[in-house]
Amino acid sequence: MRIRLKLFYTALFMSHICYGQHQERQVLLYNIGLGGLTSGIGSIINTPKGQNWKKNFVRSFWQGCAGGVLHYTGKKTVFLINKNQSLSMAWAAKLQHAAGSSITESAAANRPFLQNWNINVGPVRIDYSFGNRKLNLRFLASSVYTCIAGFSLGTLDAKSSLMTGVLVFKTDKLISGDYAGGTYGTGIVYYNDSGKFHTIAHEYIHSLQYSEYVTFNTWLNPLTSKVGSNKLKNVFQNHIYLDLPYLNLFYWLEGQYSYYYYYRNFYELEAERFATNSYVPVH
Numbered sequence: 001m002r003i004r005l006k007l008f009y010t011a012l013f014m015s016h017i018c019y020g021q022h023q024e025r026q027v028l029l030y031n032i033g034l035g036g037l038t039s040g041i042g043s044i045i046n047t048p049k050g051q052n053w054k055k056n057f058v059r060s061f062w063q064g065c066a067g068g069v070l071h072y073t074g075k076k077t078v079f080l081i082n083k084n085q086s087l088s089m090a091w092a093a094k095l096q097h098a099a100g101s102s103i104t105e106s107a108a109a110n111r112p113f114l115q116n117w118n119i120n121v122g123p124v125r126i127d128y129s130f131g132n133r134k135l136n137l138r139f140l141a142s143s144v145y146t147c148i149a150g151f152s153l154g155t156l157d158a159k160s161s162l163m164t165g166v167l168v169f170k171t172d173k174l175i176s177g178d179y180a181g182g183t184y185g186t187g188i189v190y191y192n193d194s195g196k197f198h199t200i201a202h203e204y205i206h207s208l209q210y211s212e213y214v215t216f217n218t219w220l221n222p223l224t225s226k227v228g229s230n231k232l233k234n235v236f237q238n239h240i241y242l243d244l245p246y247l248n249l250f251y252w253l254e255g256q257y258s259y260y261y262y263y264r265n266f267y268e269l270e271a272e273r274f275a276t277n278s279y280v281p282v283h
Contacts, residue, residue: 023279027270031075032068034212035104039064042108042218056110063107070100071212075270078208079277081201087163090204094165095119097208101215108218120186120211121165123147125241138241142185142210143167149184160200166207168200178259185245186210201275209267213246 043060047053074097080089098119106116118127123143127136146167150156154171161168167187175182180191181199183206190199224233236242247267254265263269263282272280 031072032065035068036061036065038215039104039107046110060107064104067100067103075274082198085197090164104215142243146185146187202271205271210247214243216246
C-alpha cells in the first residue's frame with residue numbers, strides 16, 4: 001500500500017513538472033512570437049514605397065524576436081519580488097523589459113538596430129536616440145487613468161513607486177470585494193496584507209504586458225503622419241505620449257472567468273506564472 005502511495009505521489013509530482021515545463025515553453029514562445037510578429041508586420045506597414053518590404057520583414061522579425069527574449073527574461077526576473085519578499089529586483093526586471101520594447105518598437109518602425117531606447121518611469125516616457133543624441137521626456141496619457149483609479153481606491157505608495165518605476169497605490173480593502181490587486185494603465189493597486197509581494201509581482205507583470213503592446217503605436221505611423229496640424233503633432237512628439245490601451249482589447253478577447261477558471265485567460269496565466277515561477281492550474 002505504501003509503495004502504491006509513493007508511486008501515486010511521484011506520478012502526480014512528475015505530471016506537475018511536465019505541465020510546468022509546457023507552460024514555460026508556452027510563455028517563452030508567446031513572448032518571442034509576439035515580438036517577432038509585431039515588429040515584422042510593423043516594418044511592412046512602415047516600409048516606404050520602392051523599398052523591399054520582404055527584406056525589411058525578415059530583418060525586423062528576427063530583431064523583434066530578440067526583443068521578445070528580453071521581454072521574457074524581464075518578466076522571469078519578477079518572481080524574485082515574491083520569492084525574496086522584496087522589491088529590490090523590480091528595476092532589473094523593468095530595465096530588461098524596456099530594452100526588449102525598445103528593440104521591438106525600433107524594428108517595427110524600421111529604425112536602425114540598437115539606436116533608439118525608451119523606458120517608462122512612473123508617469124513619464126523617456127526616449128533617447130544615439131543617432132541625434134536627443135533625450136525626450138513625455139507624459140504618459142494612461143497615467144491620468146492610473147491616478148484616477150489609484151487615488152479612488154487607495155493612497156500612493158511612494159516608496160514602492162520609486163523601487164518599481166511604476167505608480168503604485170495601496171489599499172486596506174479588497175478591490176471590488178474580491179481582488180487583492182489591479183492594474184490600471186501601467187500603474188498598479190495592491191491590497192496591503194501579508195501576501196502583498198505576490199500581488200505586486202502579479203500586477204507588475206500586467207504593467208509590463210501593457211507596455212509591450214504599445215508597439216502597435218508604430219503601426220499607426222503612416223496615418224499619424226498625415227493627420228492633424230503641426231501644433232498637434234508637436235504636442236504628441238514632444239510633450240504627451242499616447243500609450244493606447246491595446247492590451248485591454250486582447251485581454252477582453254481572451255475572456256474573463258470566475259475564480260475557479262480564472263487562469264484560462266492567458267494574460268492572467270502569464271502573470272501568475274511569472275509571479276510564482278511555478279505551475280499554474282488551469283481548469
